[in-house]
Structure formats: structure tokens, C-alpha cells
Amino acid sequence: MVETTDNSAVLALRPGDVVVLSRDGLDALISALREADYDVTGPTVRNAAIVLGPVSSTSDLPVGYRDEQSAGRYRVVKEDDERCFQWAVGPGSWKGEFFPSKQEQWRAVRSGETYTFVEPRFESPSLAIFGARPCEVAAIGVLDKVLSQGTYGDARYVSRRRDLFVVVAECGAPASTCFCTSMGTGPGASDGFDLSLSEISDAGGHRFVVRVGSERGGAILSTVARERASSEDLVARERLLEDAETTMSRRMPSGIAAVLAHSQESPRWSEIAERCLSCANCTLVCPTCFCSDVHDVTDLSGAVIRERTWSSCFDLEHSYLHGGSVRASGGSRYRQWMTHKLSTWWDQFDASGCVGCGRCIAWCPVGIDITEEAALFEQDAQLPEPEASAR
Amino acid sequence: MSVAATHTRPTLAVWKFASCDGCQLSLLDCEEELLALAEAVHIAHFTEMTRTSVSGPYDVSLVEGSITTPEDAERIKEIRANSRRLVAIGACATAGGIQGLRNFAASGDYAGTVYAHPQYLSTLDTSTPISEHVTVDFELHGCPIDKGQLLEVLLASLAGRRPVITGHSLCQECKSRDTVCLLVTGEGACLGPVTRAGCGALCPSVGRACFGCFGPSDTANTASLAARLANDGATELQISRLFRTFNANAPAFLAESRAHESTEVAVHFSASRIVRRP
Numbered sequence: 001m002v003e004t005t006d007n008s009a010v011l012a013l014r015p016g017d018v019v020v021l022s023r024d025g026l027d028a029l030i031s032a033l034r035e036a037d038y039d040v041t042g043p044t045v046r047n048a049a050i051v052l053g054p055v056s057s058t059s060d061l062p063v064g065y066r067d068e069q070s071a072g073r074y075r076v077v078k079e080d081d082e083r084c085f086q087w088a089v090g091p092g093s094w095k096g097e098f099f100p101s102k103q104e105q106w107r108a109v110r111s112g113e114t115y116t117f118v119e120p121r122f123e124s125p126s127l128a129i130f131g132a133r134p135c136e137v138a139a140i141g142v143l144d145k146v147l148s149q150g151t152y153g154d155a156r157y158v159s160r161r162r163d164l165f166v167v168v169a170e171c172g173a174p175a176s177t178c179f180c181t182s183m184g185t186g187p188g189a190s191d192g193f194d195l196s197l198s199e200i201s202d203a204g205g206h207r208f209v210v211r212v213g214s215e216r217g218g219a220i221l222s223t224v225a226r227e228r229a230s231s232e233d234l235v236a237r238e239r240l241l242e243d244a245e246t247t248m249s250r251r252m253p254s255g256i257a258a259v260l261a262h263s264q265e266s267p268r269w270s271e272i273a274e275r276c277l278s279c280a281n282c283t284l285v286c287p288t289c290f291c292s293d294v295h296d297v298t299d300l301s302g303a304v305i306r307e308r309t310w311s312s313c314f315d316l317e318h319s320y321l322h323g324g325s326v327r328a329s330g331g332s333r334y335r336q337w338m339t340h341k342l343s344t345w346w347d348q349f350d351a352s353g354c355v356g357c358g359r360c361i362a363w364c365p366v367g368i369d370i371t372e373e374a375a376l377f378e379q380d381a382q383l384p385e386p387e388a389s390a391r
Numbered sequence: 392m393s394v395a396a397t398h399t400r401p402t403l404a405v406w407k408f409a410s411c412d413g414c415q416l417s418l419l420d421c422e423e424e425l426l427a428l429a430e431a432v433h434i435a436h437f438t439e440m441t442r443t444s445v446s447g448p449y450d451v452s453l454v455e456g457s458i459t460t461p462e463d464a465e466r467i468k469e470i471r472a473n474s475r476r477l478v479a480i481g482a483c484a485t486a487g488g489i490q491g492l493r494n495f496a497a498s499g500d501y502a503g504t505v506y507a508h509p510q511y512l513s514t515l516d517t518s519t520p521i522s523e524h525v526t527v528d529f530e531l532h533g534c535p536i537d538k539g540q541l542l543e544v545l546l547a548s549l550a551g552r553r554p555v556i557t558g559h560s561l562c563q564e565c566k567s568r569d570t571v572c573l574l575v576t577g578e579g580a581c582l583g584p585v586t587r588a589g590c591g592a593l594c595p596s597v598g599r600a601c602f603g604c605f606g607p608s609d610t611a612n613t614a615s616l617a618a619r620l621a622n623d624g625a626t627e628l629q630i631s632r633l634f635r636t637f638n639a640n641a642p643a644f645l646a647e648s649r650a651h652e653s654t655e656v657a658v659h660f661s662a663s664r665i666v667r668r669p
Contacts, residue, residue, distance in 0.1 A: 049571040101567035278610035279584035284566035298550045300427040315559045
């Protein structure tokens with residue numbers, strides 16, 4: 001839908017409207033969000049990577065940077081390029097914004113012989129995530145199912161998530177590790193956003209095609225200087241997404257959930273374990289992994305503090321029951337991770353736990369590639385059973 | 392302080408074997424908590440703090456250092472007999488420490504280089520962790536240990552609970568504090584994926600790859616990490632030396648440094664004689 005009013009329009013933009021912003025317009029949008037008391041967080045370059053941090057103007061964004069990613073390898077390269085979003089995803093996912101790595105649940109403070117329970121209050125400014133990729137927005141949707149939509153929502157998650165303002169940046173530069181098309185989560189954004197940006201740089205100049213996804217998205221965007229989207233702009237956006245799709249070489253087999261459900265005894269798990277470091281990097285960079293550990297500590301005043309920290313199915317402690325760890329072998333730990341992510345997640349949450357962002361591939365120090373392993377399991381599943389062939 | 396008061400509090404003793412004192416000084420580094428800690432426990436023996444020494448038995452003994460002499464091999468047994476709980480602290484006490492490099496050299500090699508009259512020395516051929524000599528109730532790793540973890544062990548002991556100290560990889564601490572992986576970005580040959588967490592990812596957070604000073608993690612797959620480092624261009628000598636520092640004798644690191652031991656490594660060790668000053 002093309003916006004038909006000019007800049008002095010009184011009518012607010014509506015969901016479905018499409019406009020075009022210049023880089024100055026994008027700066028004005030960031031300012032408008034900040035003036036509306038949003039804590040604007042977005043991608044920025046720090047320590048040789050594109051990470052998340054406060055964004056107060058477009059100059060905080062990774063302008064001119066692209067990323068090179070492959071199994072176990074990540075580099076950022078600065079180029080003479082005016083674009084802000086010419087990269088795929090960095091190591092940090094938005095998960096930490098709603099589900100911090102360490103969090104106090106409550107404390108019991110002693111005075112004499114009595115204890116008083118104190119729960120921390122979760123009060124923080126409303127959060128605007130600026131420049132999240134469609135796969136990352138999909139990941140937040142997955143986390144919602146786990147942490148806020150069950151019988152017992154996570155209080156901190158719900159409070160931080162409630163007023164979340166989402167500015168998605170559609171993906172025009174997937175990395176070699178990406179496979180969102182086969183997970184149905186990208187490179188374009190279909191829902192879950194207030195505003196969706198597509199960055200175009202062609203003969204028509206450097207600009208952002210902005211689609212409105214919600215009433216409040218339209219209201220904020222209405223305060224910013226903008227132009228109507230031409231049919232050329234819409235075509236340029238389509239081409240951006242088509243090019244992104246065709247450059248994506250990795251894919252997840254569509255029947256992987258059923259394949260893994262029947263691969264529990266595969267010898268491949270111990271073969272993977274020879275490479276797997278059990279270091280937990282894959283689970284910690286994963287935008288949907290939510291495992292945590294809860295423990296009580298004491299201090300010198302006699303207080304008891306219950307803390308929750310990130311945990312991982314690659315920890316021995318994660319499966320520790322009376323007498324030892326249930327998943328003592330590396331193979332059993334990798335099997336738990338991969339099978340949960342791609343198969344039993346469906347049984348539990350009626351969704352895939354994987355959104356195809358490729359972080360687990362790039363940030364695995366030994367480059368274990370979940371798509372490559374999945375393809376091998378699928379290949380095994382198509383071979384005749386050894387018993388059957390012997391008969 | 393009344394005598395009665397001292398008897399109602401648990402007693403703490405700190406002991407030194409072959410070591411640099413850095414780990415026991417971590418107790419004095421607990422500056423903010425030190426006075427409250429001194430109220431909660433009776434520090435009965437701690438020569439870095441006071442010359443006053445109260446005789447045992449002790450509720451908790453912190454033992455720093457490795458066993459390198461016949462006398463120490465006996466002394467640790469007395470301390471064990473006098474301690475309800477014995478906690479080994481630091482890489483020396485848990486893995487033999489940097490002085491454990493002597494275990495790779497021929498007996499007397501280093502002594503003959505350093506001392507004019509090594510015949511007056513009475514040392515063992517090896518530097519070994521406390522657990523090889525007596526039963527150890529808890530091992531706190533690191534070179535030096537982390538003061539927060541030391542406090543946690545003492546607090547857990549006071550409350551009669553299990554210390555919240557994990558054996559998982561250092562990577563989890565990097566990720567928890569948003570430190571970008573040095574291995575994957577090519578910034579350094581990092582031992583983090585096979586090293587025990589506990590320091591809070593101190594070195595990687597300032598851009599320095601992990602040295603492995605907390606020793607191997609519970610699930611250390613050193614062979615796979617070594618293969619990655621070799622793929623990045625590390626030589627056999629470099630890989631062997633990477634695993635042969637503060638925790639050279641911790642089983643997982645020992646096996647890996649041996650797997651990459653070449654004649655080059657052997658030559659390197661015999662050539663690294665220390666020049667004696669006049």
C-alpha cells in the first residue's frame with residue numbers, strides 16, 4: 001500500500017502503510033522513540049563484532065560494516081559503504097534483554113529469629129529494539145511461548161517484553177551460516193513488528209522503505225519527515241529479499257523433527273562428541289535457548305539469596321540427579337540439544353526451537369554445523385535399516 | 392574478645408606449602424567482607440595476617456601450595472588430622488602448580504642449574520597436589536583463586552551447604568558478560584572452551600585469550616580444541632606449551648601436552664636452563 005498524503009498530513013499512518021525515509025529520517029525516528037521514553041537498543045560495533053548496545057543516532061549503527069561468517073569463524077570488515085545493515089547477525093541475541101544471564105529471584109533477610117522475604121521489583125523503561133532481524137523477531141516469538149504464554153509466566157520476562165517496540169531490519173546480507181528461508185523466518189518480516197525497515201542503496205539513492213506493522217508504529221512514524229513509497233521502491237525491496245534468499249546456501253531438512261525422533265541410537269552422536277567441546281557456546285548464542293539454573297546462596301548477614309543464572313544442557317550439572325549426571329557422555333549432551341531444538345520442541349511448544357540465524361554454527365569454536373549434521377541424519381534415515389538389508 | 396566468644400565461632404586455619412602466597416592473600420583481598428568474616432569465623436592460624444597461632448583442631452583448613460619435600464609430605468598429614476574440613480586452594484594445591492614443570496625434567500636438573508650446592512637440598516622429584524597425599528573435601532581452582540569463590544566456599548561451610556561453584560567452561564562466563572569470543576574472531580588462541588569457569592572471564596574481557604589458569608573444565612575435550620588451534624596455524628610446540636603452564640599436571644592438560652610433545656619440546660626444556668647470577 002502506498003502512502004498517499006504528504007508530510008503535512010494530519011492523518012496518522014496505519015498498519016500496512018509504506019513510506020520511505022532518508023538516513024536523516026531514520027535519525028529522526030530514533031529521536032522520536034527516545035523522546036517517547038523508549039530505551040533504544042540496537043546493533044553497534046564493539047570488540048571486532050557487531051553487538052547490541054544503546055543507540056542514540058544512526059552513527060551508532062554498524063555503518064559501512066559487513067560480516068564474514070563461516071563455521072567457527074566470524075569477522076567484521078569495514079568498507080566504503082553508506083549502508084547501516086549490510087551484515088547478518090552478531091553474537092549477541094536479544095534474549096539477554098528479557099532473560100538476563102543472572103537474576104535475583106528473591107532474598108530472605110534475617111532479623112533476629114525471623115526472616116522477611118523480599119522480591120525484586122522489575123521496573124525498567126520500555127524497550128525499543130532497533131534493527132532486529134526477522135529471524136530474531138521470530139526467536140522472540142518462540143521465547144514468548146516458553147516464558148510468557150504458559151500457566152506460569154516469568155515475571156521479569158513479561159514485564160520487559162510487554163511494551164516492547166520492535167523495529168525490524170529486513171535482511172539484505174545473509175551470512176554463509178544463515179538458513180532462515182528453510183525455517184520460514186526470513187529474510188523478510190511478515191509480522192511481530194511495529195515498523196519494518198528495508199535498506200535500499202541503488203541508482204535511486206540510499207533510503208529505507210518502512211512498512212507500518214501496528215497503530216503505535218504508525219503514530220511514531222507520523223511524527224517523522226518521510227516520502228511516499230514509489231513502485232520503484234517497492235520493487236527494490238522485493239529484489240533485496242529475493243537476492244538475500246538466493247544467496248542463502250545452507251538449509252535445514254524439512255523433515256528433521258521426525259528424523260531425529262528416530263535417531264536416538266545413531267552412532268553419529270558419539271562421532272559428533274569427538275569434536276564437540278561441551279563448552280555450551282551454541283546454547284548461549286542461541287536466541288531461543290532458555291535453560292537456567294536456580295540456586296541459593298548465603299551472605300555474611302545471614303540473608304539467603306535465590307539466584308537464577310543461564311545454564312546449558314552441555315553442563316554436567318544440568319542433568320545431575322542423585323548420584324550423578326544422567327547425560328554423562330558428550331554424545332548424549334549433543335543429542336539432547338539438537339533433538340530438543342529441532343524435534344521435541346514441537347511436542348513441547350508446537351514450534352521449532354530453531355529460527356535459522358546460524359549463530360550456533362559461526363560461534364562454535366570447532367565449527368560444528370547443525371545443518372550439516374541434520375543433513376547426515378536425514379541421509380541415514382533414507383538408507384535401508386542394516387538388519388533389513390542383511391535379510 | 393572473650394575466650395567463650397572464640398569458641399562459639401568456627402575456627403579457620405590457613406596453611407602454606409610450595410606456593411607464592413597469592414591464593415592465601417585472596418583472603419585479605421576480601422576487603423569489604425573481611426571484618427564481617429572475622430566476626431563469623433575465628434581465624435586461628437594465618438601467618439600472612441598474624442603471628443598469633445591458636446592450636447587445633449580446626450573447623451576449616453585452607454591449604455595453599457603443592458607437596459615438594461619429604462617434610463611437607465608429612466606435615467600435610469598432621470594438618471589433615473587436625474582439620475574437620477580441608478579445602479585445597481589454587482593451582483599448586485589442586486594440580487601441582489607451575490613448579491609441577493619439574494615433573495617433566497630429570498631429577499635435579501633445575502636444582503643443579505640454580506643452586507651452587509644442590510647436595511644440601513632435600514626435595515622430592517615431583518610437585519604434587521594435596522589430594523595425592525590426603526583426602527581433600529573441596530578443591531578451589533585458579534592461579535590465583537577468585538576471592539568471590541573463596542568467600543563462597545567459606546560462606547557455604549558456615550551455612551552447611553554446598554558451594555555454588557561449577558565445573559563448566561569459561562565460555563559461559565564470557566557469554567554471560569557479553570564478551571566476544573576471541574577464538575572465533577581470530578583474536579587469540581584461547582583455552583576457554585576447555586577451562587573451568589570461576590575467574591569471571593577476566594582475561595578475555597580485556598582481549599587476552601584464556602591461559603587456562605583455572606585448569607580443565609569437567610568436560611574438557613582438549614584434543615578437539617587442539618585440532619582447531621593447529622588448523623589456525625599453531626605448531627605442536629605451541630600447543631604443547633599452551634597446555635603446560637599453571638596446571639601442567641592436571642590430567643586433561645597433561646595428556647594433551649604429551650600428545651603434542653615432540654623432540655622439539657624436549658630440546659626446548661633441556662635448553663631452558665636458568666643462568667645463575669654471580
